[in-house]
Amino acid sequence: MALGRLGLVAVLVLSVGLPIVLDQYKLYVVSLTLVYVILAIGLNLTLGYAGQISLCHAAFMAFGSYAVAILGRRGVPFEVGLVVGVAVAFGWGLVLGFPALKVKHHYLAMVTLGFNIIVFLVLRNWESLTGGSFGISNVARPAWGPLSFKSDRAFYLYILAWATVAVASAYWILSSRWGRAFRAIRENEMRAEVVGVSLRNYKLMAFAIGAAYAGMGGALFAPLLGYIDPGAYTLDRSIQFLMMVVLGGLGRFEGPFIGALVVTVLPEVLRGSEGLYLIIYALSVILMMLFMPKGLVGLWDLAWRSSRSRTSPSTSSGSPR
Amino acid sequence: MALLEIENLTKHFFRLSALSRVSLSVEPGELLGVIGPNGSGKTTLFNCVTGVLRPSDGHVRFRGEDITGRTADTVYHRGIARTFQLIQLFPEMTVLENMLVATQEKEGTLLSRLLHREEPEATVRALALLEFLGIAGLEENPASNLSYGQQKLLDFGMALMSDPQLILLDEPMAGVNPTMIKNLVGHILELNARGYTFVVIEHNMEVVMSLCRRIVVLSQGERIAEGTPAEIADNPLVLDAYFGR
Amino acid sequence: MADLVQLCVAGVSIGAIYAMAAIGFVLLWQTSNTINFAQGEFVVLPAFAMVLFFVIFRLPFAVAMLATVLVSTLLLGVGVKELLVARLLKMGVLPLVIATIGLSLLIRYSLQQFWTPLALPFPAIFSRDPIRLGTIVVSLEEIGNILFAAVVIGALQLFITRTKLGWAMQAVAQNRTLASVLGINVSRLVTITFVLNAALTAVAAILIAPVYLVKYDIGVSLGLKAFYAAIIGGFNQIRGALLGGLLVGVVETLSAAYISSHFRDAFALVILIAVLLLKPEGIWGVKEEWA
Numbered sequence: 001m002a003l004g005r006l007g008l009v010a011v012l013v014l015s016v017g018l019p020i021v022l023d024q025y026k027l028y029v030v031s032l033t034l035v036y037v038i039l040a041i042g043l044n045l046t047l048g049y050a051g052q053i054s055l056c057h058a059a060f061m062a063f064g065s066y067a068v069a070i071l072g073r074r075g076v077p078f079e080v081g082l083v084v085g086v087a088v089a090f091g092w093g094l095v096l097g098f099p100a101l102k103v104k105h106h107y108l109a110m111v112t113l114g115f116n117i118i119v120f121l122v123l124r125n126w127e128s129l130t131g132g133s134f135g136i137s138n139v140a141r142p143a144w145g146p147l148s149f150k151s152d153r154a155f156y157l158y159i160l161a162w163a164t165v166a167v168a169s170a171y172w173i174l175s176s177r178w179g180r181a182f183r184a185i186r187e188n189e190m191r192a193e194v195v196g197v198s199l200r201n202y203k204l205m206a207f208a209i210g211a212a213y214a215g216m217g218g219a220l221f222a223p224l225l226g227y228i229d230p231g232a233y234t235l236d237r238s239i240q241f242l243m244m245v246v247l248g249g250l251g252r253f254e255g256p257f258i259g260a261l262v263v264t265v266l267p268e269v270l271r272g273s274e275g276l277y278l279i280i281y282a283l284s285v286i287l288m289m290l291f292m293p294k295g296l297v298g299l300w301d302l303a304w305r306s307s308r309s310r311t312s313p314s315t316s317s318g319s320p321r
Numbered sequence: 322m323a324l325l326e327i328e329n330l331t332k333h334f335f336r337l338s339a340l341s342r343v344s345l346s347v348e349p350g351e352l353l354g355v356i357g358p359n360g361s362g363k364t365t366l367f368n369c370v371t372g373v374l375r376p377s378d379g380h381v382r383f384r385g386e387d388i389t390g391r392t393a394d395t396v397y398h399r400g401i402a403r404t405f406q407l408i409q410l411f412p413e414m415t416v417l418e419n420m421l422v423a424t425q426e427k428e429g430t431l432l433s434r435l436l437h438r439e440e441p442e443a444t445v446r447a448l449a450l451l452e453f454l455g456i457a458g459l460e461e462n463p464a465s466n467l468s469y470g471q472q473k474l475l476d477f478g479m480a481l482m483s484d485p486q487l488i489l490l491d492e493p494m495a496g497v498n499p500t501m502i503k504n505l506v507g508h509i510l511e512l513n514a515r516g517y518t519f520v521v522i523e524h525n526m527e528v529v530m531s532l533c534r535r536i537v538v539l540s541q542g543e544r545i546a547e548g549t550p551a552e553i554a555d556n557p558l559v560l561d562a563y564f565g566r
Numbered sequence: 567m568a569d570l571v572q573l574c575v576a577g578v579s580i581g582a583i584y585a586m587a588a589i590g591f592v593l594l595w596q597t598s599n600t601i602n603f604a605q606g607e608f609v610v611l612p613a614f615a616m617v618l619f620f621v622i623f624r625l626p627f628a629v630a631m632l633a634t635v636l637v638s639t640l641l642l643g644v645g646v647k648e649l650l651v652a653r654l655l656k657m658g659v660l661p662l663v664i665a666t667i668g669l670s671l672l673i674r675y676s677l678q679q680f681w682t683p684l685a686l687p688f689p690a691i692f693s694r695d696p697i698r699l700g701t702i703v704v705s706l707e708e709i710g711n712i713l714f715a716a717v718v719i720g721a722l723q724l725f726i727t728r729t730k731l732g733w734a735m736q737a738v739a740q741n742r743t744l745a746s747v748l749g750i751n752v753s754r755l756v757t758i759t760f761v762l763n764a765a766l767t768a769v770a771a772i773l774i775a776p777v778y779l780v781k782y783d784i785g786v787s788l789g790l791k792a793f794y795a796a797i798i799g800g801f802n803q804i805r806g807a808l809l810g811g812l813l814v815g816v817v818e819t820l821s822a823a824y825i826s827s828h829f830r831d832a833f834a835l836v837i838l839i840a841v842l843l844l845k846p847e848g849i850w851g852v853k854e855e856w857a
Contacts, residue, residue: 053663099842107842109601109663110797113790114838121835177425177434184411184422191409194371195479196397196426205431239667246664278675285668289661290653335740335852 008167015160019153028224031156033264035220038166040244040256042213045170047242048251049179050206051186052100056112058237059119060089060211064218065228069136070129072223078142082162082219086212093211097204116235123230135229139222159220166213173209174253182206186251243285249295258296322385324349324518325370325401325487330379332365332542339365341542342379347487352513353520354533356553358563362542363522364406367489371403372396383487398427402485404476406492406522412465416456416475419464420447423482443482450478455504470501477505481512488512490521494528506532530554538562568701573819579708580777581815582715586770587788588795588807588814589719590763596739596802597759600651601663604670606789608764611673612638612771613780617686627691635768643764647757655756670785677782685779691772711773718769719808722762726804735759739802791818794834798841800851809850 019027039061046054067085068078092115099111123130130136142149142158149158173179181202184192193199222228240263248259267277292298323346332340340362347353355363368374370381372393381389383399411419424443425434451457454474459467464475473493480488490509494502506528513519523529529536530550538546538553540562546553553559587605594600602608615637619630650669654662692710696703726732737745738755746752778784795814800806814834821833841849 051660053660107797107801110793110838111842113793114835114842118835173435176436176438177440180414180418180422180425181434183414187411187413188409190373190393191405191411192422193393194373194397194403194409195423196394196483197422198394198426198431199392201431242664242667250660276679278671279679282668282671282675286650286665286672289665289668290650293657293661 012160012164016157019156024152027152027156029264029268031152031159031224032221033260034156034159034163035217035224036241036244036260036264037256038163038220039214039217039241040248040260041166041170042210042217043241043245044210044248044250044252044256045173045182045213046206046210048245048249048255049174049182049186050203051189052203052206053109054096054112054207054210055109055235055238055242056096056116056119057210057214057241058233058235059116060093060214061218061221061237062119062123062230062233063089063092064215064220065222065233066123066130066136066218067215068219068222069139069228072140073136078140078219078223082216085219086215089215089218090208090212093208094204096211097207100203100207101200112238113235116233116238120230120234123233130230133230135227135231136222137227139226139228141223155224159224162216162220166216170213171253178202178205183251243281247285247288247295249297252295252297254297255295262296323347324351324384325520326380326382327366327370328380328382330366330369330381331377332362332369332374333377338542340369340376343539343542343544344379345537345544345547347518347520349486349518350513350516351518351520351535352509352533354529354536354550355520355522355539356524356526356529356536357539357545360541361539361562363539364491365542366539367403367491367522370396371401371489394426397483397485400483400486401489402480402483402487403489404473404480404491404493406495408469408472408476410464410472410475410479413463415461416451416464416467417444417447417460419475420450420478420482423479427483447478447482450481454478454508470497473497473501474505477508485517487518487520490519490523492522492524494523494525502528568703569823570820571702572704573823574816575702575704575708575712577816577819578812579711579815580774580819581812582712582719583770583774583777583811584788584791584795584814585808585811586715586718586766587792588799588811589722589804590766591792592796592801592804592807593735593759594763595796597735598651598655598756599659599662600655601659601666602763603663603666603789604673604785605767605792606785606787607670607673608638608642608767608785609771609774609788610677610780610782610785611642612764612768613688613775613784614677614681614686615768616772616775617688617780621686621688631772634772635765638768638771639761639764641764642767643761644757647760651756651760652753670789674782674785681782683782685781688775688780690776707776711777714769714773718766722766723804731755731758794838796848798838798848800848802847802851806848806850810848 018030022030039057042060043054043057046052064082064085067088068081071081071084072078096112096115100108124133126132141155149155174182181192181197184197185199185202189199244259244263245255246259247262248257249255266281288295325347327343327345329342329344330340331338331342343362343366355366357363365374369376372388372391372395375390379389380387383401386399388396388399411422414422421440421443424446425440429437448457448460451460454477456471456474456478459471464472467475477490477493493505497505502525509519509521509532521529521532534549536548536550536553537544538556538559545558545562546556548556587609590608591602591605594602612634615634616630619625619633620627623630625633646669650665651662654665690707692707694705694707696705697709726735734745734750734755735758737748737750738752742752791814792811795810796807797810798813799808799810817834817837825833845851
């Protein structure tokens with residue numbers, strides 16, 4: 001892995017110090033980026049590693065957000081809400097995984113797309129549960145007895161902790177034989193099946209685990225914003241995550257970080273020209289597909305190529321690519 | 322009991338009949354050859370047996386068990402491995418990883434594959450096989466970096482990783498230089514002597530005649546002849562199929 | 567009863583337009599494995615072009631129509647094929663899908679930023695006067711749309727089944743490698759398919775502009791409907807896309823009348839899910855295999 005384990009730890013240490021340096025708004029942007037990283041990690045697993053098109057990532061995110069918001073209103077601790085959200089997302093990810101087995105790209109795109117729309121409609125219409133179009137406001141931030149994470153700085157650190165969990169767990173999964181199976185499926189699905197890789201099991205897992213990460217991200221998203229409404233979980237949002245993962249680099253461990261960073265920072269840089277950033281965004285995506293299909297991580301590779309040694313573990317259950 | 326029994330296997334693609342009521346059986350320890358002009362259905366036969374395609378009709382029995390229409394990974398677990406005419410590898414994974422994928426699903430459960438990282442036996446076996454095939458020393462290279470001949474050998478090696486009882490080779494000699502052909506023939510004979518059963522599709526008549534004691538001939542999706550190399554060479558139907566009227 | 571028939575006519579009328587977009591979509595998939603996520607915008611762009619030629623430049627209708635079709639086939643047919651598809655096709659389905667998503671965003675927001683975010687009105691082509699057939703009342707516009715679409719689709723069908731070029735397209739759709747071995751210039755054929763698609767979407771745009779208003783974001787729902795229609799009707803047959811388009815139009819019109827707005831979308835989605843679960847290749851579709 002390009003960055004190396006030591007590098008990641010260094011980034012972590014630096015990140016902890018950020019709240020001291022940044023103002024409230026910038027801290028918010030960084031917090032949001034971390035949440036997006038978690039979401040991108042999930043989609044990268046489903047799409048980048050296992051090669052399954054998913055256009056409903058936002059729906060899985062919604063499960064996390066609404067679980068935390070709805071349960072929080074009833075006094076349930078945040079962590080419980082998060083676990084519930086992740087579990088629900090995981091479950092639905094499994095359900096979506098089944099059609100993924102039978103159908104190919106275009107159908108899968110349609111199934112996931114349809115699912116996203118259904119979830120959105122349910123969120124908008126089931127008013128007694130979700131608050132309908134108005135959504136839920138004053139989503140509570142976690143608190144452990146007297147220790148509260150309500151302040152932006154404290155909540156940032158809380159998000160950072162969960163992001164670390166997400167990254168570490170993804171690393172753990174991808175460096176196992178599952179990671180190898182996923183990559184085999186992505187590179188040559190037919191051959192993978194012929195050498196005994198159960199497409200059914202692994203595709204289901206890719207969907208379910210990817211969805212679980214989305215649930216986690218969604219659960220952290222809700223209290224970060226403070227309020228949620230169905231409009232945040234539309235097809236557009238799913239496409240945003242798709243772009244994020246593709247721009248960063250599909251099937252590469254660093255991809256989600258780069259993608260989340262670019263997608264969150266770009267609109268900030270282009271502030272004041274609302275529609276323009278979308279145009280530049282769209283153009284970059286097209287140009288990227290034409291000239292750098294591996295994503296921005298390709299640039300990263302160029303920069304690090306010299307410092308990569310031949311003896312880095314890249315085989316067996318080593319570090320994920 | 323025959324190791325593999327194919328009964329009236331039929332496969333349609335829309336209006337095209339790729340296989341038409343083909344029957345044959347393979348005895349344990351055999352080295353069976355399958356020949357026929359291009360488009361006669363040989364690869365389709367392999368695809369139907371190994372679960373890559375679903376037959377339209379007919380049955381496939383392996384060691385007495387009906388495996389018709391089962392998925393490819395199920396067939397693999399039952400003990401049938403194959404190689405491909407157009408090389409099918411995992412291009413960006415290393416040679417060693419390619420070999421390990423071919424065996425990692427055979428033992429343990431889905432969960433154990435997540436938890437247990439060490440694969441000493443599999444790695445040793447992979448390296449030994451690579452050595453046996455003469456492509457040792459390339460483990461860390463991405464598969465796409467290998468030469469055509471090396472890739473063919475890797476393909477073969479992957480088929481051997483799971484210790485299958487039946488190995489289907491689809492045109493193993495295609496595009497390979499004469500020295501390598503001698504090597505491959507040697508490997509196949511040696512493995513056959515150790516008890517592995519082979520079915521080989523080949524166009525290289527010299528190889529087929531010297532390697533196989535029994536040959537089945539397909540033409541336009543049908544089985545038109547069967548016999549020893551000598552019998553096949555003299556069979557008018559076979560000559561007709563290849564050279565037409 | 568009369569109401570039902572009237573609604574069905576209206577449904578078929580709009581469905582015929584959806585069908586054209588769906589047919590183009592299916593043609594692209596069949597011959598070049600392109601899932602065109604920008605199909606909706608392929609209708610919006612010519613719609614704006616039509617506004618330019620017919621409303622702003624005040625060209626005669628026929629001339630404006632021809633100009634629109636020309637612009638569409640050049641930009642969205644040849645242009646997209648040469649600049650995007652030709653390069654991305656070799657990399658598999660996914661990069662092209664992503665690129666078409668990017669393209670749809672690009673067209674949509676460029677129109678919004680550089681032309682107008684507002685809806686532009688478009689004059690009716692056929693008169694909206696009612697025609698009485700016994701107890702049933704329909705408008706000339708609805709009949710006009712159906713006839714126009716029928717002619718275009720009929721011509722397309724004839725082209726594909728009766729001309730050499732059409733046969734070549736069918737061959738490529740069935741088996742690319744074999745087709746090129748037989749001497750068919752696959753690349754040129756793909757360009758022709760893109761041109762055909764651009765022409766279809768241009769016609770759809772001309773017919774739909776008076777019905778919807780011309781706005782930068784109508785492509786979103788149009789594209790979705792084309793996709794829907796192709797999936798429901800059958801992704802690998804033209805008649806599947808035709809059936810799908812008509813179904814979507816009729817279901818949409820009927821449910822708008824009989825089902826409350828809350829559940830309209832949900833109803834259409836239930837149909838989609840049913841098809842995907844029971845017959846994933848579409849009602850008139852044919853099963854696809856590894857082949």
